[in-house]
Amino acid sequence: xxxxxxxxxxxxxxxxxxxxxxxxxxxxxxxxxxxxxxxxxxxxxxxxxxxxxxxxxxxxxxxxxxxxxxxxxxxxxxxxxxxxxxxxxxxxxxxxxxxxxxxxxxxxxxxxxxxxxxxxxxxxxxxxxxxxxxxxxxxxxxxxxxxxxxxxxxxxxxxxxxxxxxxxxxxxxxxxxxxxxxxxxxxxxxxxxxx
Ligand code: ACO
Numbered sequence: 338x339x340x341x342x343x344x345x346x347x348x349x350x351x352x353x354x355x356x357x358x359x360x361x362x363x364x365x366x367x368x369x370x371x372x373x374x375x376x377x378x379x380x381x382x383x384x385x386x387x388x389x390x391x392x393x394x395x396x397x398x399x400x401x402x403x404x405x406x407x408x409x410x411x412x413x414x415x416x417x418x419x420x421x422x423x424x425x426x427x428x429x430x431x432x433x434x435x436x437x438x439x440x441x442x443x444x445x446x447x448x449x450x451x452x453x454x455x456x457x458x459x460x461x462x463x464x465x466x467x468x469x470x471x472x473x474x475x476x477x478x479x480x481x482x483x484x485x486x487x488x489x490x491x492x493x494x495x496x497x498x499x500x501x502x503x504x505x506x507x508x509x510x511x512x513x514x515x516x517x518x519x520x521x522x523x524x525x526x527x528x529x530x531x532x
Contacts, residue, residue, distance in 0.1 A: 338426060338458065340466050342474075343379040345372055350417035350425035351381065358453035361515070368430065371450065375432050377478045378447070380470045382427035382454065382463045383419060427454035429467040433479050447475030447528075449486040452495070459494075465502055472503075476528040483528055487514060487521040499524055 343351065348368040356362055371379055416424045430451040449471065454463045475481040486505070488495045499505040505524040514521035 338382050338384045338461070338463060340380055340382050340463070340470060342377060342470075343372060343381045343428065343430075345369070347381050347419045347425060347428070348372060350419050351379075351428040351430060353417040354425055354428055354453055354455060355430075355451055358455070359451065360517070361451065363451070367450075371430055371432050374435070375479060377474050378431040378433070378471060380429050380431075380467050380474075381419070381425055382458070382467060383423045383425050384458075385422045385424070387416070387424075388457055426458040427463045427467055428452070429464075429471045431471040431475060431484075433475070433481060434485070444482040445480050447472075447479060447481035447484040449484060464498055468498070468503055472526070472528060481528055483525050485523065485525050487511065487523055489515060490520050490522060496522070499526075 348365065352363070352365055352368055419425050428451075429449060432448050432450055434446045434448050449468070452464060452467065454467075472484055475484055484505075485508075486499065488499060490496075490510070500507070503526060505526040508523045508525050511521045511523050513519070
């Protein structure tokens with residue numbers, strides 16, 4: 338599996354992976370907004386093998402949550418090829434905070450919009466690698482002083498990755514942040530600009 342910077346050609350497969358792995362989905366133009374505005378911030382994991390091509394989405398979410406509607410979303414996964422022979426198996430979609438209400442003198446901050454790895458390719462360190470690349474790019478290229486993200490309180494895998502592996506801190510709990518009413522942890526990591 339190779340980790341490389343995401344390009345415009347990867348956007349459809351990133352959206353496909355996002356639809357497969359997460360209930361938080363975005364219009365295609367939002368992916369384009371990311372890649373056109375911050376072309377060096379997002380990364381993909383790709384492979385030329387054919388392992389996991391028939392995997393099913395959402396089992397983890399369906400079995401770990403009480404939301405009985407989740408299981409009805411399960412779909413067979415068609416592999417998504419970004420170019421001949423190269424299948425996308427993970428991505429991190431990242432940006433800088435461009436909220437116009439942010440104060441001008443506020444610290445520059447990066448944001449992780451979405452991260453996911455296809456089921457068959459999990460527990461191999463891919464999410465950690467994708468995140469470290471994005472954190473480095475946000476810091477080096479876009480001069481982010483810290484990076485923020487939101488994660489479901491029930492998402493043990495992602496929480497472990499953010500809190501224990503990558504040393505994000507929990508800033509606050511945002512009540513009913515998600516459409517199904519679940520609360521989010523708002524997390525933040527201050528970037529060491531000397532790294
Ligand atoms: N339970 C506990 N710990 C876990 C789990 C798990 N299911 N999965 C990974 N971890 C730990 C690993 O052991 C590792 O810890 P270590 O550093 O102590 O060894 C660490 O998390 C990183 O593991 P990776 O192998 O890099 O993670 P992976 O590639 O498996 O991807 C991810 C993790 C992205 C959360 C994956 O499970 C996934 O795609 N889940 C569905 C989508 C999702 O929840 N995305 C995050 C939403 S939040 C957001 O997008 C901002």
